[in-house]
Structures are given as C-alpha cells and as structure tokens.
Amino acid sequence: MSETHDPARAGLLVIDDNGNFRFQDGLGARADVQERLKGLRGQLRTRRLFGVELDGVRYTVLGWRGADATLFLIHRGKREDTLLDFIGSVDFAYSILNHLVSSPYEGMTVVDHEAKVRFISPVHEGFFRLGTGEAAGKPVTEVIENTRLHEILRTGKAEIGRVQEMRGVTRVVSRIPIVEGGVVVGAIGQVMFKAPEQLQQLSLEVNRLRDEIAQYKRELTGLRTRSTGIEQIIGTSDAIRQLKADIAKVAPLDVPVLLIGESGTGKELVANAIHSLSARHGRPMVMVNSAALPASLAESELFGYEPGAFTGAERKGRKGKFESAHKSTLFLDEVGDMPLDLQVKLLRILQDGVFERVGGEQQRFSDFRLVSATNRDLGQMIQSEKFRLDLYYRISPVTLRLPPLRERLEDIPAIVQGFLAGLSSRNRNNVRFVDDKVYGYLQSLKWPGNVRQLLHEVERAAIFSDGTTIRVEDFRPSALPGMPSVAIPAPSAPPELAAAPGAAPGQAADMRSAVGTVEESLIRDALKRNDGNKKRAAEELGISRSYLYKRLRAIEAQG
Numbered sequence: 001m002s003e004t005h006d007p008a009r010a011g012l013l014v015i016d017d018n019g020n021f022r023f024q025d026g027l028g029a030r031a032d033v034q035e036r037l038k039g040l041r042g043q044l045r046t047r048r049l050f051g052v053e054l055d056g057v058r059y060t061v062l063g064w065r066g067a068d069a070t071l072f073l074i075h076r077g078k079r080e081d082t083l084l085d086f087i088g089s090v091d092f093a094y095s096i097l098n099h100l101v102s103s104p105y106e107g108m109t110v111v112d113h114e115a116k117v118r119f120i121s122p123v124h125e126g127f128f129r130l131g132t133g134e135a136a137g138k139p140v141t142e143v144i145e146n147t148r149l150h151e152i153l154r155t156g157k158a159e160i161g162r163v164q165e166m167r168g169v170t171r172v173v174s175r176i177p178i179v180e181g182g183v184v185v186g187a188i189g190q191v192m193f194k195a196p197e198q199l200q201q202l203s204l205e206v207n208r209l210r211d212e213i214a215q216y217k218r219e220l221t222g223l224r225t226r227s228t229g230i231e232q233i234i235g236t237s238d239a240i241r242q243l244k245a246d247i248a249k250v251a252p253l254d255v256p257v258l259l260i261g262e263s264g265t266g267k268e269l270v271a272n273a274i275h276s277l278s279a280r281h282g283r284p285m286v287m288v289n290s291a292a293l294p295a296s297l298a299e300s301e302l303f304g305y306e307p308g309a310f311t312g313a314e315r316k317g318r319k320g321k322f323e324s325a326h327k328s329t330l331f332l333d334e335v336g337d338m339p340l341d342l343q344v345k346l347l348r349i350l351q352d353g354v355f356e357r358v359g360g361e362q363q364r365f366s367d368f369r370l371v372s373a374t375n376r377d378l379g380q381m382i383q384s385e386k387f388r389l390d391l392y393y394r395i396s397p398v399t400l401r402l403p404p405l406r407e408r409l410e411d412i413p414a415i416v417q418g419f420l421a422g423l424s425s426r427n428r429n430n431v432r433f434v435d436d437k438v439y440g441y442l443q444s445l446k447w448p449g450n451v452r453q454l455l456h457e458v459e460r461a462a463i464f465s466d467g468t469t470i471r472v473e474d475f476r477p478s479a480l481p482g483m484p485s486v487a488i489p490a491p492s493a494p495p496e497l498a499a500a501p502g503a504a505p506g507q508a509a510d511m512r513s514a515v516g517t518v519e520e521s522l523i524r525d526a527l528k529r530n531d532g533n534k535k536r537a538a539e540e541l542g543i544s545r546s547y548l549y550k551r552l553r554a555i556e557a558q559g
C-alpha cells in the first residue's frame with residue numbers, strides 16, 4: 001500500500017462554514033482529528049501549514065480555505081523526509097519558510113530544467129525592478145544579469161559564495177542544482193544582500209589576522225635564530241668566561257647595571273647582550289652617549305619636549321630617549337661625562353620613573369631598564385664632586401668590569417679570526433688566513449685602545465696583505481697611541497702628556513702641541529674619509545667616541 005493511501009498515515013477532511021463535516025477520509029474520519037482540525041480554521045488567515053501531534057506522532061496538515069468550506073489534508077511524512085518532518089515538528093514552520101523566500105537579506109531565484117524562471121523572491125524582484133511574478137516563465141538569462149543558473153543545470157555542480165555583478169553592484173551568490181531521482185530538475189540561486197559589506201569587513205579582519213600571524217612568524221624566526229649578542233663577545237679567557245657568566249645571570253634580573261671598562265673593551269657589546277637576554281628584548285635598545293650630547297640639547301634629547309618648547313622645535317613636540325626606552329633598555333654610555341645638573345634630573349627619573357618634557361608640566365612615566373657605562377674612575381669623580389654619590393648608588397646595583405685586552409692576550413687569535421671572517425664576508429675579500437707569527441706579534445703589543453684598536457690594526461694589515469694571508473710585515477708602524485713604533489702618547493691617557501722627569505718644561509709643552517697637531521690632522525682626515533661620521537671616524541682611529549668629541553670641542557675652542 002502506498003504511503004498516501006494508508007489511512008493511518010494520511011487523511012482528508014472538508015468542513016463547511018457551519019462546522020459540518022462534508023467529506024472525510026482516512027485520518028480525517030477520526031472524531032478527535034476532526035475536532036483538532038476544526039480548531040485550526042481560525043489560524044488560516046496567517047498560515048496554511050501546521051504540525052499536529054496525534055497519538056504521539058507528528059503529522060503535517062495543509063489547510064485551504066474555499067468559498068464556504070475549508071479543506072484539510074493530513075499527511076505523515078517519513079522521518080527522512082526532512083521538509084515534512086520540519087513542518088510537522090515546528091509549529092511555526094510556515095513562518096520560517098515564508099521568511100526564507102521573502103527575507104530582505106537574501107534573494108532567491110528558482111529556475112526549472114529549461115532555465116525558465118519559476119520564482120523570484122520579493123527582495124530580488126524589487127532589486128531588478130520587476131513586478132510580482134513578472135519574470136515567471138522567462139528565460140533566466142533575460143532576467144538576471146550575469147546569471148549562471150542555466151550553466152548549473154548543465155553541469156549539475158553547485159557554485160557557492162561566488163561574486164556576481166548585477167545592476168552595477170557586487171553581490172555574493174550561491175547557485176545550487178536541484179536533483180530529483182538523479183536528474184537535475186531545476187536550480188536555485190541565492191543572493192546575499194548584505195554580504196559584500198560584511199565580506200569586506202571579514203576580509204579586513206582576515207588581513208589583520210594574517211599580518212599578525214606574519215609578525216609572529218617573523219618574531220619566532222627571530223627568536224629561533226636570535227643571536228643573543230653574548231656570542232658576539234669573543235674570547236675564552238677566564239676573564240671573558242666570567243664576564244659572560246655574569247651577563248647571563250644579571251640580564252634577566254631587570255636591575256640597573258653599570259659597565260666599567262677602558263675604551264674599546266666592548267661595553268656597548270655587553271649592553272646589547274644584556275638587553276637581548278632580558279625580558280625587554282622585544283623592543284630595540286635605546287642608546288644615549290652622554291659625552292656626545294651638546295649641553296644645550298642634552299635635556300630635550302633625554303626628556304623630549306612639548307610643542308613650541310623652543311625655536312626650531314618640531315611642531316608636534318618630540319619624545320626623548322627616556323620615553324623611547326619605555327619597556328626597553330636604555331644604554332647610557334659615558335655616564336661619567338654627564339654634567340652635574342643633568343645628573344640631578346637623571347636621579348629623579350631613576351627614583352620614580354617620572355619626568356616632564358622640556359616646556360611642559362605634565363608628568364610622564366617611563367619604565368626602562370638602565371645599563372650605563374663609563375671608562376672613567378667614578379670613585380675619583382665622586383671625591384672631586386664631579387659625580388653624585390646618590391646617582392652612583394642608583395646606577396650601580398650591579399657593576400660589571402670589562403677586562404682590558406692586555407689582561408687577556410690569549411683571546412687575540414679568536415678575536416682576529418672572528419673579525420676576519422666577518423670582514424671577508426662584508427667586503428668580499430679573501431683575506432682569511434693569518435700567519436702564525438702574527439699572533440705572537442700582536443700579543444706583544446700593549447693595546448691601550450683595546451679590541452677596537454686591535455680590529456683597526458688588523459683591518460689595515462689586511463689592506464697591505466697579499467690578499468689572502470696577513471703577515472707580521474703587513475702591520476705598518478701605527479700613528480695611533482700605544483703602538484710600540486710610535487712616539488705619540490695615548491690620547492686616552494692625558495696625564496702621560498705631562499713632562500717626563502728630567503725633561504725641560506719647554507720640551508714638554510712643545511711635545512704636547514706637536515701631539516695635538518698630529519691628533520688634530522688625524523681626526524680631520526678620519527672624519528673626511530668617513531663623511532663626517534664621528535662614530536666611524538672614532539672606530540677607525542681606535543679612540544673612543546667620547547675622546548673624539550672632547551678633542552673636537554677643544555679644536556673648535558681653539559678656533
């Protein structure tokens with residue numbers, strides 16, 4: 001027996017306007033069913049489909065109101081018949097279906113197997129300026145611009161989330177074939193009316209997330225390949241091993257560190273290593289060279305300034321070094337060269353992190369970790385009241401002493417080799433070998449200019465070498481301090497310029513001025529070669545930047 005003729009699964013009932021049952025069949029003949037259906041007549045104005053439960057089973061009821069009677073069709077679909085199950089199970093199924101075909105956010109076009117329009121939802125009709133039902137029976141290609149529903153009938157393949165231009169706007173559409181018994185009988189096109197804007201937002205969001213992921217990837221690669229900086233400190237001497245161990249211990253502690261060491265002993269290198277091993281390594285370390293700060297600009301450089309703070313100031317004002325170092329490390333090089341009035345201000349910001357920009361009263365806050373460095377004898381400076389004792393306590397909870405090269409001559413071969421490897425890859429030259437005698441020769445020198453000077457001498461020797469191997473003969477008598485073949489005293493040790501015992505006062509003065517003249521011309525030449533770049537000039541000369549600045553100020557003062 002077929003499902004529709006099974007009286008237990010289906011039924012028919014006609015009720016006239018006086019409430020009499022005019023026709024009954026199957027389930028429609030049951031008295032309880034008749035009473036239930038009678039009660040549904042009042043709802044027919046708003047809905048036609050009902051879900052009714054009889055004996056614990058859901059039935060679908062279709063109601064139709066005629067001139068003087070109402071017809072009810074009762075049907076129990078199979079559980080797998082999703083639509084009937086849906087109608088039978090959801091009391092407001094009619095409203096939902098109604099919403100689906102008339103939603104203002106989603107238009108629908110239904111075509112039959114000949115690609116003729118069978119239905120267009122109201123919003124879609126409105127969009128195409130069609131009257132209700134006006135397009136029915138017309139080929140879809142004549143009604144909808146850029147449609148592909150006819151293609152869907154041919155291919156039988158759904159196209160989901162495609163972009164379609166219609167009436168000058170971009171819409172997102174889905175095209176779905178409708179298959180009955182393995183045959184494509186029609187197709188539905190669905191258009192999302194709000195989607196482009198939402199899609200744009202979504203794509204912006206996706207782009208933002210993509211950028212974020214790319215950034216994390218970069219950081220991850222950085223983390224994986226990150227040279228901690230500590231590897232850059234070359235040497236296996238006891239002194240360097242101890243220094244590296246101390247750096248590793250101190251770096252994560254977030255306490256201020258004072259680095260004490262002669263010029264060129266690697267204070268900047270150590271500051272970098274501390275920063276990169278600290279929790280603050282995500283932001284770049286900010287560097288300040290106190291000796292390089294002209295007195296007039298020092299304050300605004302360090303603390304920043306508010307708009308209009310002084311003539312020539314940037315319109316929007318500017319952040320100072322302390323502010324820039326927020327959540328990072330501030331490397332204060334040559335802290336011993338800081339003028340006393342700035343020392344007071346530095347003390348305040350170190351006490352509570354608070355400061356004001358030049359020309360402003362608003363209190364600002366910066367959370368930086370201080371690493372300072374000096375090649376000066378701070379103890380002596382404190383005694384002669386050139387450096388504040390309270391500031392000294394603030395900057396030196398941990399003090400690391402950097403050993404001079406003369407105390408670790410055994411590191412020279414490794415430093416030279418490391419340097420040559422870097423040099424040959426940078427300059428693409430082939431000077432990679434060092435004659436064995438060279439190390440003995442280099443270890444016999446005094447190195448007042450420390451590693452910087454060593455590197456400088458090796459670089460010069462590489463120029464004079466045969467192009468592959470450096471030999472002792474390639475080291476030219478240096479015009480720089482501390483080298484045995486030159487009679488010029490070290491500029492970093494001015495007291496040595498004092499008259500030697502037994503020398504006539506006039507001789508000492510002549511010597512001083514001769515040295516001064518040689519230095520001046522060396523400095524001028526180096527600046528010229530390095531296009532005025534003081535850092536590079538100092539590197540080349542093997543002197544500290546602070547000494548270079550000092551000499552430049554002296555030269556300027558002489559006119």
Ligand SMILES: Nc1ncnc2c1ncn2[C@@H]1O[C@H](COP(=O)(O)OP(=O)(O)OP(=O)(O)O)[C@@H](O)[C@H]1O
Pocket residue numbers: 232233234235261262263264265266267268269270333375415451452455543544545546
């Ligand atoms: N242990 C080391 N291993 C490798 N290179 C080093 C070492 N120490 C110093 N250098 C190199 O020597 C040069 C000078 O180092 P750096 O600028 O860190 O010294 P500094 O103590 O800060 O000098 P200054 O006091 O003159 O500013 C740099 O090129 C640095 O890379």
